[in-house]
Amino acid sequence: MRVVVIGGSGHIGSYLSPMLVEGEHTVLCVSRGLRQPYQPDPAWSRIERVVIDRSFAETRGEFGTSIAALEADCVIDLTCYTLASARQIVDALRGRVHRFLHCGTIWVHGHSVQVPTTEDAPRDPFGDYGCRKLAIEQYLHEEFRTSAFPAAVLHPGHLVGPGWIPISPAANFNPEVFADLARGHELLLPNLGMETLHHVHASDVAAAFSLAVTAAGNIAGESFHVVSPAALTLRGYAERMAAWFGRKPVLRFLPWEEWRAHASENDARVTWDHIARSPNCSIAKARTLLGYQPRYSSLAAVQESIAWRVQQGLMPAPQHAQS
Numbered sequence: 001m002r003v004v005v006i007g008g009s010g011h012i013g014s015y016l017s018p019m020l021v022e023g024e025h026t027v028l029c030v031s032r033g034l035r036q037p038y039q040p041d042p043a044w045s046r047i048e049r050v051v052i053d054r055s056f057a058e059t060r061g062e063f064g065t066s067i068a069a070l071e072a073d074c075v076i077d078l079t080c081y082t083l084a085s086a087r088q089i090v091d092a093l094r095g096r097v098h099r100f101l102h103c104g105t106i107w108v109h110g111h112s113v114q115v116p117t118t119e120d121a122p123r124d125p126f127g128d129y130g131c132r133k134l135a136i137e138q139y140l141h142e143e144f145r146t147s148a149f150p151a152a153v154l155h156p157g158h159l160v161g162p163g164w165i166p167i168s169p170a171a172n173f174n175p176e177v178f179a180d181l182a183r184g185h186e187l188l189l190p191n192l193g194m195e196t197l198h199h200v201h202a203s204d205v206a207a208a209f210s211l212a213v214t215a216a217g218n219i220a221g222e223s224f225h226v227v228s229p230a231a232l233t234l235r236g237y238a239e240r241m242a243a244w245f246g247r248k249p250v251l252r253f254l255p256w257e258e259w260r261a262h263a264s265e266n267d268a269r270v271t272w273d274h275i276a277r278s279p280n281c282s283i284a285k286a287r288t289l290l291g292y293q294p295r296y297s298s299l300a301a302v303q304e305s306i307a308w309r310v311q312q313g314l315m316p317a318p319q320h321a322q323s
Contacts, residue, residue, distance in 0.1 A: 001098075002026045003213060004070050006054070007078030008047070009037040011159055012103065015206035016076070018043035023210060028070055038163050038202075058085060064092025074099040074213050081129075086136045090143055090151070097150065099220070100140075101212050103205075104155040106198060106225060106279045108134040115196075116231075116282035119155075119223045127273060137223060144221035152219045154208055154286075157227035157279060160301040161202035162308035169238035171197060171274035172267045175315065178306055181238065182316035184247040190259040193235030193251065195275035200227045201301035204294040211290040224286040228298040231280040240299050241306075246319025 008017040008029030018041035033051035057063035107130035143149035158167045168177035208226040242249035260268040286292035309315040
């Protein structure tokens, strides 16, 4: 197939674009052209790079028509964050593509009710990002119902991979959380540490999109969770990472209001965003309809990312690495 990947050199796209080439597809990577892919791969020599500034083109009403002009069989949109963006590209591609795949987020669910959460669970998002992504999901599914627009939505969890900081056992992006575990220092966790995070390695998300490109049967109108096989509790996550660093975990638990007094305003906000949702999602549907088989557990994905930071001299080395 001729596949256009919008955001094809970003976190997910850096894995996805070469993966599609290896699957014998013709791949066009659309990006602003401001950075090299996160992951090097010989396949990049066979990928056509198309430079388009999406924000600028959308303000001129040209982005959708620019993508349509690439004459793809399948378009994968990894960088759509507003309903207006979705409308522009759907209007341009209607009747011109066989499959359209949108990258959503598990945050469309809001807080967990019954876990693991399945794709048919009621949506009750909060916060700007989750609400915007739900509006896009609902619009794409309505377009399928009313005009057979061939859209499917894949919802990743917390992205992990070499080159960026994973969401930590304190449910934020402060790298000192991992450094404290590496040094055997005390780590403060909110409440009882039983809230959950659901990571996924970017390469596993890429694999799910690659599978969706050629999935048998009609997946249009469907949504799929794309996460690791199991979520982690904050406490269990901290304990396993301490062991990986060759340390005994030294954890102290504080009620939320006390815990937040020890954190920066930004760290506390990010932590609250994650623990208030405490995602724990099922991948049974993606396994069945897409053949999705993630290679990484949450811990394995995080440990690969932290090992990269150790190699770059950004993190204390483990005493003796454990899995």
